Structures are given as C-alpha cells and as structure tokens.
Amino acid sequence: MRTLNKIIVVGASLAGLRAVQTLRQEGFDGEITLVGAETHLPYNRPPLSKGLLRGDDDILLPGAGELDDSWSRGRTAVHLNPATRTLTLDDGAELGYDGLVIATGARPRPMAAARMLRTLEDALALRAELERGHEHVVVVGAGFIGGEVASTARELGLKVTLIDSGRRPMLAGLGEVASAWLAGLHERGGVELVSGVRVQAVEEGRVRLADGRAIPAGLVVAGLGVVPNTEWLDGSGLPVDDGVLVEETLFARGSARIVAAGDVARWPHSLYGGATVRVEHWSNANDQGAAAARNLLAGPEESRAFDGVPNFATSVHGSRIQTAGLPHLADTATVVAGAPEEDRFAVAFTREDVLVGAVAVNSPKDLIKLKRRITAGQPIYDDQ
Numbered sequence: 001m002r003t004l005n006k007i008i009v010v011g012a013s014l015a016g017l018r019a020v021q022t023l024r025q026e027g028f029d030g031e032i033t034l035v036g037a038e039t040h041l042p043y044n045r046p047p048l049s050k051g052l053l054r055g056d057d058d059i060l061l062p063g064a065g066e067l068d069d070s071w072s073r074g075r076t077a078v079h080l081n082p083a084t085r086t087l088t089l090d091d092g093a094e095l096g097y098d099g100l101v102i103a104t105g106a107r108p109r110p111m112a113a114a115r116m117l118r119t120l121e122d123a124l125a126l127r128a129e130l131e132r133g134h135e136h137v138v139v140v141g142a143g144f145i146g147g148e149v150a151s152t153a154r155e156l157g158l159k160v161t162l163i164d165s166g167r168r169p170m171l172a173g174l175g176e177v178a179s180a181w182l183a184g185l186h187e188r189g190g191v192e193l194v195s196g197v198r199v200q201a202v203e204e205g206r207v208r209l210a211d212g213r214a215i216p217a218g219l220v221v222a223g224l225g226v227v228p229n230t231e232w233l234d235g236s237g238l239p240v241d242d243g244v245l246v247e248e249t250l251f252a253r254g255s256a257r258i259v260a261a262g263d264v265a266r267w268p269h270s271l272y273g274g275a276t277v278r279v280e281h282w283s284n285a286n287d288q289g290a291a292a293a294r295n296l297l298a299g300p301e302e303s304r305a306f307d308g309v310p311n312f313a314t315s316v317h318g319s320r321i322q323t324a325g326l327p328h329l330a331d332t333a334t335v336v337a338g339a340p341e342e343d344r345f346a347v348a349f350t351r352e353d354v355l356v357g358a359v360a361v362n363s364p365k366d367l368i369k370l371k372r373r374i375t376a377g378q379p380i381y382d383d384q
C-alpha cells in the first residue's frame with residue numbers, strides 16, 4: 001500500500017459510504033473527510049419508490065450510524081483543483097487531500113410542475129400526496145422508477161395513467177419480449193398505459209400531450225432518467241462526458257490520486273470490448289465504492305480492473321424483474337426458460353454469439369445461471 005495521509009470522499013450516499021468503510025477495513029489509518037450535500041445519515045434509495053411510499057421508514061444503510069470520520073454534512077463541493085490538490089466547499093472552506101473519491105451520483109431530469117423521486121424529502125412529499133388520495137395520478141416515464149410508482153399508486157387504490165415516449169416500457173433495458181410482457185402486466189394491474197407520445201406541458205389539473213390529448217391529473221410524478229452530478233468538476237481539467245471518465249481501474253483519466261464510483265462514473269468495461277458504460281444501479285455503486293477505495297490505496301500500478309457484471313431488480317404489480325449485464329448491447333435475444341404467458345421466463349441476450357445480458361421474470365435461479373455465464377463470457381446457455 002502506498003502512503004496517503006488525507007483522503008476526501010465527495011458524496012455521502014451508497015458509493016461514498018462503501019468507500020469510507022473499505023478504506024478503514026483495508027487498514028488506512030489517515031484522515032478521511034466525507035463531504036455530502038444531504039444532511040441525513042447515508043440511506044438506501046431503492047425503498048424510496050417501494051416500501052417507503054407504503055409507510056416503511058427503515059432505509060438507513062448498514063453502518064451509516066457508525067461513521068466516526070470527519071463528516072461535512074450538508075456541504076456541497078463546488079470546485080476541484082487537482083494541481084494544488086484542493087477541494088472547495090460551498091461555505092468557502094478549502095480542504096487539501098492526497099487521495100480523492102468522487103461519488104456524487106446523479107439527479108433526476110427535471111419536468112416543470114411534476115414531482116421527482118431521488119431524495120428522502122422527495123419520497124416523503126410524494127407519500128403525503130399519495131395519502132391525500134388524488135383521484136388521478138399521472139406518471140411520466142415508464143422506466144423502473146415510474147413503473148414502481150405506478151404500481152404502488154395502484155396498490156393504494158388510485159387511478160393511474162403511465163405515459164412514455166417510447167414504443168413500450170423499458171424497451172432498451174429489457175428487450176422486445178419482456179417489454180411487451182411488462183406493458184401487458186401494467187394493463188392487467190389496472191394502469192392505463194399511453195406509449196409513443198411526449199408530454200408537452202403539465203397544466204393545472206391535467207397533462208397536455210404532444211398529440212393534443214389532455215389527461216386529467218391530480219398528481220404528476222416524473223421518472224425521466226438521471227443526469228450525473230459533475231458540474232462541480234467544471235474547470236478542474238478532469239475529463240467528463242455523461243459522467244466522470246475513468247480508467248478500468250476507476251482512476252480518473254490522467255490522475256493517480258482521484259477515483260470515481262457509482263452513478264457518476266463512466267468506465268471502459270472489459271466484458272464489453274472496452275465500451276464505456278455508466279451504470280445507475282445499487283449493486284454497481286456498492287461494489288464500485290469498495291473497489292475504487294482499494295485501488296486508491298494500492299495506486300494505479302497495483303490496481304485491479306473493475307469488471308463487475310451490472311445487475312438490477314425491480315418489483316411491479318407483484319412480479320419481480322431482474323436483469324444482468326447489458327441487454328441493450330445485444331444483436332439477438334432468445335427466451336431460454338419459461339414463457340411470458342406463464343409470467344415466468346428468462347431471456348438470454350447475445351452479441352456475436354457471446355452472452356452479454358439476461359432478463360428474468362419471476363425466475364431468480366435462471367438469472368443466477370445466466371449471470372454466471374455472462375461473467376465467464378460464455379457463448380451459449382445450455383444447462384437448464
């Protein structure tokens with residue numbers, strides 16, 4: 001391990017917390033400063049669109065209460081100068097470092113007059129609105145957050161319309177078969193699905209669509225994807241392009257002292273021919289936070305490439321949808337277990353005959369098998 005005395009971790013959520021915990025577990029006994037824009041102890045975001053909306057407030061991340069390092073709570077990093085190794089905070093404080101972890105995540109794409117869902121405050125405000133019992137909830141964006149909110153609102157007995165500009169919900173991430181099945185599931189769950197049209201404006205009591213239709217709406221929630229939080233790196237010289245561009249080892253390009261992890265990081269993935277990817281999933285932030293911390297301590301020469309296979313799960317209308325790898329990179333998709341009509345099936349995604357992704361619906365064992373094969377770069381799925 002090389003000698004570092006002061007490490008700053010920017011972003012006090014999943015990736016940042018994992019980085020701090022790993023630095024200590026690996027024996028780093030220097031100074032750690034955690035800088036986080038939020039004032040809460042680090043918490044889990046997945047329950048914000050699931051259990052928390054139904055009243056379950058247990059969302060703290062394990063170990064979040066045991067942070068004994070210096071912690072700038074509610075402070076935002078506004079500028080980084082890698083040449084002088086200083087970080088400037090929004091209160092003007094300047095902090096020096098030997099090593100820096102960037103874990104500033106992402107924020108929702110905004111839509112005027114609609115509710116977003118990223119923070120605990122967002123979720124509590126949405127919960128209060130749902131409890132008020134609006135007659136008609138309109139969810140814009142049928143990605144996983146939009147789908148989960150629509151499903152939860154139906155559970156609460158509310159009328160729900162789900163609007164998406166794509167041809168089918170989650171088409172890019174799930175592929176044709178699972179996406180068509182998901183559209184049917186929403187409809188069976190009592191959600192009115194409006195596809196292939198954009199929202200023009202959210203007006204008083206309704207949502208105006210680009211084709212002129214108006215959908216009545218007491219409450220509008222938008223889940224339109226996220227943008228990485230990188231503005232504070234403007235002028236730092238660090239390369240940024242839809243995320244902080246890092247090497248396979250998670251070191252920022254051209255830097256031996258700065259690593260990035262989680263939703264904010266874009267890195268070349270060896271399993272996908274070096275294509276750069278940015279992954280917005282829990283397990284990626286969890287694993288990368290730890291890997292980035294270990295590599296920061298080891299230094300670029302002794303670092304290991306991060307090649308974790310992304311995986312993700314969402315629950316909608318009582319069905320569990322899991323994905324592994326990157327299905328959108330595939331040229332071919334094949335149903336390899338079960339059938340959509342049975343509400344239980346798995347799809348294997350291959351590119352040039354190599355397995356690159358998998359989707360499993362109510363079929364966790366198939367996902368495990370397929371994920372193992374993706375990790376091994378195997379060509380076929382033949383041991384069902």
Ligand SMILES: Cc1cc2nc3c(=O)[nH]c(=O)nc-3n(C[C@H](O)[C@H](O)[C@H](O)COP(=O)(O)OP(=O)(O)OC[C@H]3O[C@@H](n4cnc5c(N)ncnc54)[C@H](O)[C@@H]3O)c2cc1C
Binds near residue numbers: 279
């Ligand atoms: C409602 C919801 C449901 C989800 N459900 C799932 C799911 O079911 N499965 C799944 O795999 N993933 C899910 N995710 C995604 C998952 O939560 C994220 O991938 C994960 O939170 C990423 O962690 P992170 O630490 O990289 O970033 P974030 O969690 O975004 O944390 C970044 C932190 O950095 C702070 N910050 C930003 N800029 C600055 C700055 N300049 N200075 C200081 N601090 C800063 C932010 O305030 C934030 O606290 C969900 C996300 C949401 C919002």
